[in-house]
Amino acid sequence: MSGLYQFIYETAVIILPSWTSHLVAGLSIMIILVNAVLMGAAVFVWMERRLIGRFHNRIGPNRWGPFGMFQPFADMLKLVFKEDIIPANADKPVFILVPIAMLMPVILMMAVVPFAQNTALANLNVGVLYVLAVTSVTTLAIFMAGWSSNNRFAMFGAARGVAVLISYEVPVVISLLGVVLVTGSMSLADVVSAQTVPFLLVQPLAFFVFLAGTSAELNRTPFDVAEAESELVAGYHTEFSGVKFALIQAAEFGGVAASAAVIVTLFLSGWAGPASAYLGWLWFLLKVGVIAFVFIWIRATYPRLRVDQIMALAWKFLLPLSLINLLAIVLEVFFLRDASGVLTTADLWIMAGINIVLAVSAIALFGSLISEKVSPNIWQPGAGLPEPTPAVAFPAREVR
Amino acid sequence: MFGLSMAAGLLVTLKNLTKKPFTVQYPEERVKQHPRFRGEEFVWYEERCTGCASCAKYCPLGIIKIETSPSETLPQQGDKYRLEVFDIQIFRCMFCGLCVEACPYDALFMGSGFEQGQYSRKEMVIGIDDLRHADKKPSTYLRPQLESANYDPRSGKPLDWKDVGRESWDWHLKEKAGMRLARPTPPDYAGGPQAQEESNTSERTGGETKFGGPA
Numbered sequence: 365m366s367g368l369y370q371f372i373y374e375t376a377v378i379i380l381p382s383w384t385s386h387l388v389a390g391l392s393i394m395i396i397l398v399n400a401v402l403m404g405a406a407v408f409v410w411m412e413r414r415l416i417g418r419f420h421n422r423i424g425p426n427r428w429g430p431f432g433m434f435q436p437f438a439d440m441l442k443l444v445f446k447e448d449i450i451p452a453n454a455d456k457p458v459f460i461l462v463p464i465a466m467l468m469p470v471i472l473m474m475a476v477v478p479f480a481q482n483t484a485l486a487n488l489n490v491g492v493l494y495v496l497a498v499t500s501v502t503t504l505a506i507f508m509a510g511w512s513s514n515n516r517f518a519m520f521g522a523a524r525g526v527a528v529l530i531s532y533e534v535p536v537v538i539s540l541l542g543v544v545l546v547t548g549s550m551s552l553a554d555v556v557s558a559q560t561v562p563f564l565l566v567q568p569l570a571f572f573v574f575l576a577g578t579s580a581e582l583n584r585t586p587f588d589v590a591e592a593e594s595e596l597v598a599g600y601h602t603e604f605s606g607v608k609f610a611l612i613q614a615a616e617f618g619g620v621a622a623s624a625a626v627i628v629t630l631f632l633s634g635w636a637g638p639a640s641a642y643l644g645w646l647w648f649l650l651k652v653g654v655i656a657f658v659f660i661w662i663r664a665t666y667p668r669l670r671v672d673q674i675m676a677l678a679w680k681f682l683l684p685l686s687l688i689n690l691l692a693i694v695l696e697v698f699f700l701r702d703a704s705g706v707l708t709t710a711d712l713w714i715m716a717g718i719n720i721v722l723a724v725s726a727i728a729l730f731g732s733l734i735s736e737k738v739s740p741n742i743w744q745p746g747a748g749l750p751e752p753t754p755a756v757a758f759p760a761r762e763v764r
Numbered sequence: 765m766f767g768l769s770m771a772a773g774l775l776v777t778l779k780n781l782t783k784k785p786f787t788v789q790y791p792e793e794r795v796k797q798h799p800r801f802r803g804e805e806f807v808w809y810e811e812r813c814t815g816c817a818s819c820a821k822y823c824p825l826g827i828i829k830i831e832t833s834p835s836e837t838l839p840q841q842g843d844k845y846r847l848e849v850f851d852i853q854i855f856r857c858m859f860c861g862l863c864v865e866a867c868p869y870d871a872l873f874m875g876s877g878f879e880q881g882q883y884s885r886k887e888m889v890i891g892i893d894d895l896r897h898a899d900k901k902p903s904t905y906l907r908p909q910l911e912s913a914n915y916d917p918r919s920g921k922p923l924d925w926k927d928v929g930r931e932s933w934d935w936h937l938k939e940k941a942g943m944r945l946a947r948p949t950p951p952d953y954a955g956g957p958q959a960q961e962e963s964n965t966s967e968r969t970g971g972e973t974k975f976g977g978p979a
Contacts, residue, residue: 419777423787665777666770 368483369393393485401471404625405618406436411653412617412660419664440610448606451514458512463604463611465505470618472498477625478553480635480644491552492544495626496537499581502619503529506590506600509612513603521599525590528580528674532587535682536577539570542693543630546707546715556634561712563631569689569723571631573682578623579662580674583616586666587674624655680734688726692719797876799904799916802859805875806852807902808895809925812871815845819863819872827853828863850895854880855888865906870929873902876917902928 369389376385410425410433417424425432450459476491488494503526510522544550546566547558564571580587583599591599601612628634628651635644669677696718700711707715788795815832829852832845864874875898882888890898901917904910909930915923 415781418781418785421780421783421786423785423789426789661774661777665773 369485397474397485398471401474401618401622402614404621405614406440408621408656409436409439409613409617411656412663415657415660416664419661440614443610443613444607446606448608449603451603453514454603455512455514458508459603460608462505462509462512463608463615465508466502466615467611467618469498469501469505470615470622473619473622474625476552477622477629478556478634479648481641482553483635483645487551487553490550492540492550492555492630495552496533496540499623500529500533502581509600509604513600515603517596517598518600518602521590521592521596521602524671525583525600527671528583528587528590528678531675531678532577532580532682535573535678535686536581538683538686538690539567539573539577540630542567542570542689545690545693545697546712548705552629552634555630556636559633559636560709561716562633565716565720566712567689567693567715567719569685569692569719569726571627572723572727573686573689574627574631575658576677576682578627579659580678582619582623582659584620584659585663586669588668589671589674592668620656620659621652624652624659627655628652676734681730684730685726688722689719692722797918799876799911799914799918801876801878801903801917802861802874802905803876803878803903804854804857804859804880805877805898806863806890806895807873807875807898807900808850809871809873809900809928810847810896811925812869812929813847814869814871815847816868818866818868822862822866824860824862825856825858827856829853847892850892852890852895853888854890855885861905870907873907873928874905875899876901876903900924 372389372392373385376388380388413435414424414432425435428434428438450456473495475485476488476494478487506525506529507522510518510520510525513519543555543563546563547555549555549558559566583590588599589595591601596602601609604612625648628648632651632655634651635648637643637647640647693715696715697707700714701707815830817828817830817832820826820828820830829849830847831849832847835846859874861874864872877899880888900922901920902910902915902923903917904915907928907930910928
């Protein structure tokens with residue numbers, strides 16, 4: 365039972381019976397959690413639009429509130445007042461369920477993330493597994509959206525999205541095995557306390573794979589084939605409007621915030637930092653901000669990949685990298701652990717030294733191996749014109 | 765190679781992040797406008813206009829409508845038509861400036877504004893009263909006398925009809941010999957550049973014209 369829950373319960377039990385106090389504590393933490401996710405989404409939307417603007421040498425939203433800070437709320441308010449259209453041929457119950465099915469995993473994902481010392485809503489002993497299971501629900505929601513819209517672009521987007529999500533699930537899960545192996549536990553609180561050296565240094569390869577895979581699972585720009593604006597109208601959420609669209613947007617941007625929180629917990633040692641007993645939440649928020657900046661930076665930099673390039677990246681690049689990482693971690697844990705199976709800080713530093721070299725060389729090797737597949741053939745001056753493809757010779761027709 | 769170009773791409777965007785944004789916050793800030801800008805709200809000087817309707821004839825779209833009636837004065841006293849109607853359908857205007865180019869008496873000038881948006885087409889027709897009361901800040905488009913005087917319609921003061929002509933042109937003087945317009949004596953070209961300079965200053969001190977110098 366987490367510290368915040370305990371605190372609310374002990375305050376409430378002074379005047380209320382025990383079972384009501386449990387109810388009050390649970391409900392209040394639930395409200396805090398839902399609002400934290402939605403506020404995180406709003407802050408991330410603002411941050412993303414401002415930063416993308418600056419990356420493009422623009423200013424970004426700056427009309428509404430200081431530095432345009434109220435822009436997400438204005439957007440949300442506008443969407444709430446818009447007409448909520450359900451297409452005539454849509455599968456109505458599924459269509460209505462989609463926004464809920466999209467937003468729920470994001471909120472549920474935050475339930476196990478420790479914001480500070482003993483401040484997770486639920487300190488599950490299978491936290492990592494829970495996070496993976498809950499994020500996979502998004503796949504179903506995307507397919508529901510595409511199927512129920514009865515729109516070809518929505519269906520195309522959903523099919524692409526599901527393909528991307530299923531492909532990237534594999535390297536992400538395998539990269540997380542390394543984290544679980546070093547920690548010796550699946551609880552996120554244990555993962556944080558095990559990171560005397562941040563896992564970013566101990567297994568940079570796993571961090572790289574997890575960041576790329578999460579970026580793909582969130583349908584963000586280098587991997588946003590599911591909602592490619594220039595190809596499909598808006599992908600799987602083409603037909604959604606009004607409140608439903610607002611909820612889907614909140615789920616997308618809240619998903620980035622929640623994933624950043626999970627990445628911070630798994631690889632950047634969570635709330636740990638100087639004076640972490642009191643300032644843990646501050647370190648946590650700072651690290652989440654840094655990871656969110658990296659997400660925005662990647663989005664501002666890379667153009668959208670083709671579908672075949674995305675699949676090549678998942679199966680020919682990230683999957684081998686995650687397997688190499690798993691193999692290296694397994695061997696290192698096997699040889700470095702002491703009799704009771706515990707890794708000391710010195711052991712972690714040794715692993716970091718080995719793994720950083722391994723990561724650089726592995727990324728260079730596999731990067732050059734798939735560069736043929738991913739990068740286009742660039743014409744070099746002086747190389748001459750490319751050979752024209754020989755025309756298929758049709759037999760001349762006999763004229764009668 | 766080795767994915768290094770990916771990192772190079774990240775550095776390029778990071779470099780752009782640190783640059784100052786190009787955006788000009790329009791209603792609060794404005795880009796500096798060229799004095800030769802061809803804008804809306806034509807500047808028209810009724811005192812100079814003879815109602816010859818050259819502008820209407822030269823307009824490629826035919827959107828200028830001029831109706832005149834004979835005035836009471838004798839031709840020797842500087843005859844001109846009296847204008848009854850001078851409508852410009854500004855919503856069809858493409859700001860080519862041919863009307864300004866055609867005007868033989870420097871009566872019509874391009875304006876420098878661009879914020880005359882209205883809600884209906886009827887309101888987008890500039891009538892004679894609008895032209896009378898418009899800001900007299902002419903653009904220097906095709907008006908070399910304004911340009912050589914470095915007049916800027918955005919920052920300069922409104923100009924009177926006496927300030928904007930090119931009366932020093934000889935053909936102009938001969939053609940309108942009978943007109944009783946107050947105009948400066950033409951500069952003396954015989955004395956060379958030195959004399960020309962002096963004649964210019966004398967004009968200015970005379971207070972007759974500001975832009976009377978040779979173009």
